[in-house]
Every structure is written in C-alpha cells, then in structure tokens.
Amino acid sequence: xVSLLTLFITIGCDAQSFNNQSATFKRAQTLDNGVSISWxxxxxxxxxxxxxxxxxxxxxxxxxxxxxxxxIPVAFSHFQTNNSxxxxxxxxxxxxxxxxxxxxxxxxxxxxxxxxxxxxxMSENQIxxxxxxxxxxxxxQQSADDLFFELYNEPPHMNPNIWQNxxxxxxxxxxxxxxxxxxxIGASNFNSIYELSRTTPLEDDNxxxxxxxxxxxxxxxxxAEWIGDQVATTGVPFPYNASxxxxxxxxxxxxxxxxxxYQYRTDGNEQSVKDKLxxxxxxxxxxxxxxxxxxxGAYNKYADQASRCRYIKTxxxxxxxxxxxxxxxxxxxxxSIFEGKPSLRNLPDCMRDVINYTSRN
Numbered sequence: 244x245v246s247l248l249t250l251f252i253t254i255g256c257d258a259q260s261f262n263n264q265s266a267t268f269k270r271a272q273t274l275d276n277g278v279s280i281s282w283x284x285x286x287x288x289x290x291x292x293x294x295x296x297x298x299x300x301x302x303x304x305x306x307x308x309x310x311x312x313x314x315i316p317v318a319f320s321h322f323q324t325n326n327s328x329x330x331x332x333x334x335x336x337x338x339x340x341x342x343x344x345x346x347x348x349x350x351x352x353x354x355x356x357x358x359x360x361x362x363x364x365m366s367e368n369q370i371x372x373x374x375x376x377x378x379x380x381x382x383x384q385q386s387a388d389d390l391f392f393e394l395y396n397e398p399p400h401m402n403p404n405i406w407q408n409x410x411x412x413x414x415x416x417x418x419x420x421x422x423x424x425x426x427x428i429g430a431s432n433f434n435s436i437y438e439l440s441r442t443t444p445l446e447d448d449n450x451x452x453x454x455x456x457x458x459x460x461x462x463x464x465x466x467a468e469w470i471g472d473q474v475a476t477t478g479v480p481f482p483y484n485a486s487x488x489x490x491x492x493x494x495x496x497x498x499x500x501x502x503x504x505y506q507y508r509t510d511g512n513e514q515s516v517k518d519k520l521x522x523x524x525x526x527x528x529x530x531x532x533x534x535x536x537x538x539x540g541a542y543n544k545y546a547d548q549a550s551r552c553r554y555i556k557t558x559x560x561x562x563x564x565x566x567x568x569x570x571x572x573x574x575x576x577x578x579s580i581f582e583g584k585p586s587l588r589n590l591p592d593c594m595r596d597v598i599n600y601t602s603r604n
Contacts, residue, residue, distance in 0.1 A: 277312030473500035483511035
C-alpha cells in the first residue's frame, strides 16, 4: 500500500513538473516571429570581430518590422584559443543582449559551427560543456523569460544515442548552475525533423525541441555553392509548375539531386510542406513537449522572388496554424528577405505581405 507521505510527494513532484512544463510552453511561444542574425558565425570573415555589423539602427528596423525574437548563432570554437575566448566576441554578445533588452526582443544564444561528431565526442563535449558553464555563470542574472540557450546547432549525421548522451551531459552541467534557464535542443542529422520524430525526449521538463525546416531542399538550396552538384539545378519555382520547370543540370546527374528533381513534382507544393511539418507536430503532441522551428527560409541567389515569397509564406502560415513558433534564416545574408542591405526600401512588396508588415507597424 502506498503511504500518504509517498502519495503527497508524488503528487507534489508531478505538480511541480506540470508547472515547469507549462512555463516552458509559454516561453516557447514568445520565440515566434523570430529571425537569426548571421554575424558571429561567419568563420570565413577573418575580421568579423573588428566591425559592428549589427547596430542600433538594425534593431530599430527589426522592431519596426514586427520581429519578436533574435537568434544569435555564434561559432564559439572558431574564436577559442588555449581554453579562452576572444574578449571582443563576448563584448559583441553583451552588446547584442543590451540592444535586445532595450528593444524588447527575446534572444537565443546558439552554439554554432562546432566540431562534435562520433569520433570527437569525448573530448569535444568537454569543450562545449566548459563554454556553457561559463555562459551560464556570466548570464545567470538574466531573466529566464528573455534569454535562452541553444545547446548545439545542427548536430551532424551520427549515432543518435551518442548525441543524446552528449546533450544530457551538457544539460546536467548547466543544471548544476541554473535550473530555471530554458534550453533548446535538436536532433542529430542536422536538426532533422525525421530524426527528431524518432527520438524520445530527455528527462528534463524545461527543454524546447528545435528542428530546421528547408523542405523541399531541392528548392530552398538551389544553386547553393557550399552544398555541391546535387543542387546545381536552378530556376526551380515554388510551387512546381511544369511549364517553367527547368531541365536537370548535367552536374546533378547520378546524385540525390537527380532523384529530387523528379520527386519535386510531388514535393514542390503547399500540401507537401504541411504534411512534413505535421510529422513533427504529431511528435510534439505525443510527448507533450514544446517545439520550435529554429530555421526556415530559402537561398536568395537563384530562386525567383515570387517563389521565395510563396514558399516562406507557406511555411510561416503552416507553423502559425500548428502553433509552432518559427525563426527565419536570416536577417542580412544569403537567405535574407531583403533585396540588398536591410532597409524598408529594400523589402519587396511580397515580403511585406509575408511578414504582415504595414507602415503602421
């Protein structure tokens, strides 16, 4: 027979867990209508720390456009020397946090461009843990309603159990210092919705589960030089339109890009986007955990403007209906919604419609 004391303790623990989870769901929703600022992850820019690429005027513009959350991907390992970080990096992060507070943005600090994989797990995870311990102590006084930590951007294709073990160790280290901070975590295989849908949530009720959505990849990354010949076919419209669909680029022959070329006839439409997002929505419902679409968007070099607008609008509206907060990739780089430098003048009319911007915002 269960004693009354045991029963009361059990009920009390369950109630506390429920309260924590309820708060986490509420915090997750405040991250909606977000945007990533690509700056401190630009490892290819040797002088990135010597310039203030993002200024107060950018924050005023973001506020005017109606964004609510700023995600800051940071290539921490790139700026590390002998177990310490370039002071300029931390100064930039501090300045971003001050501006986010000034303009009322929620902010996510994301560990970006790391070196974790199955072979480096044991050593690399200690580096990641040390970084998060430092940041957790540094920002302990920052409101848990306003500042979020994203533990690791796009864990690579690896044994999902190894990644979950790594994530558990990071979480435990942070929880020894801060039990209130809401943490954001995704699945291996680059924050794949499919990998996440096969995952069992971790034993922490103050986590938001993130995924990245660039489906169909054949459209969103067409012509992306860093991907390779697989996406060499450009001029791909959204949705699929047989009358203007381009021929397969010969470079993509015998790659998965050729398979996706023919698959696009069924994948390149609004219903396919909705069906894929429903997979992860169902997973969130099954385990009663909050979700976040941490990245979505389309490369702007080759896709026509109207197609990009239609695609981004489809994803945004679907996420809204499913009550999944979303963060656009990105503000000022090759996935930007602007034509040129960020400004109202360079925001196309169809993108104004996509983000529901009016001059009264």
